[in-house]
Amino acid sequence: MTDGHALPRRGPALTIAQVAERTGLSPDTLRYYERAGLIERVGRTAGNQRRYAAADLAWLEFLLRLRETGMSISDMQHYARLRAIGAATIPDRLAMLREHQAGLNERIRSLRRNAAALDDKIKHYETLLGQQPETEQP
């Protein structure tokens, strides 16, 4: 059969270990993401080893942003499928991002409320102990 997938068109062509180091993901996780369809099949050497191009890195960084803001794998799979289809799905992707962003903003507000309440509790304990907040007495 034909080889199907070419090497990276041009550019760095990082090994999986190098991408792992740059992204903080483990090689296992990178392979898992690829199996899961989060990443389109990445370029390979003649011997079938992965070589990541700059565009793969950029997409991974975007995925990480989604993950860090709490998007589930299955939602990211959905997004990746839309992206694979092409520019025609930009409205759908935009809708997903807007919805995610709205949830994220609500999440941040909620965390801030909770942080404020924890601060009250902390201050309460501090006065109980008659202690200076954050400062040690000389």
Add this chain to the structure above:
Amino acid sequence: MTDGHALPRRGPALTIAQVAERTGLSPDTLRYYERAGLIERVGRTAGNQRRYAAADLAWLEFLLRLRETGMSISDMQHYARLRAIGAATIPDRLAMLREHQAGLNERIRSLRRNAAALDDKIKHYETLLGQQPETEQP
């Protein structure tokens, strides 16, 4: 044997279903938290059914705050053990809360950075589509 645990000293004495409704936790989760040692053994009826007092509710709400801000069950177990010992552990609890708060604040900052980056991406897609943000054309 003696009955060991008295009924609630005074006050509402809610059933597990009522507490579930008020907290948003399921009855199963409430029992799980008790088994896990997050909640001290709650008052019981003569027939061994749980009846939650106001103080139990308040503690649960505090636990939920910790959970919602990302504290793990095992850290909450640690906190609950300290609390069970008594006022002597207030400094330790204060230290835990301060550390948690610090992580939480860092978390919020990170989310805000990511939200800003997502906003840029959203705006990029919007200009690609030549679309009004958030507004439908009449």
Add this chain to the structure above:
DNA sequence: GCTTGATCTGGAGCGCGCTCCAAGTCCTAT
């Protein structure tokens, strides 16, 4: 008293997001 729905316990099971493994192949340096 009887019925019906709520609650009890201990333990098994589950979905998520990885993480690890074995057995084999590849790549690089010498």
Add this chain to the structure above:
DNA sequence: ATAGGACTTGGAGCGCGCTCCAGATCAAGC
């Protein structure tokens, strides 16, 4: 050419935080 480390695959396993289940008991209304 060869050694030794990096990489490959498919699949099993894991830790977390619940969630569900069976079989039994309890509580409340009629």
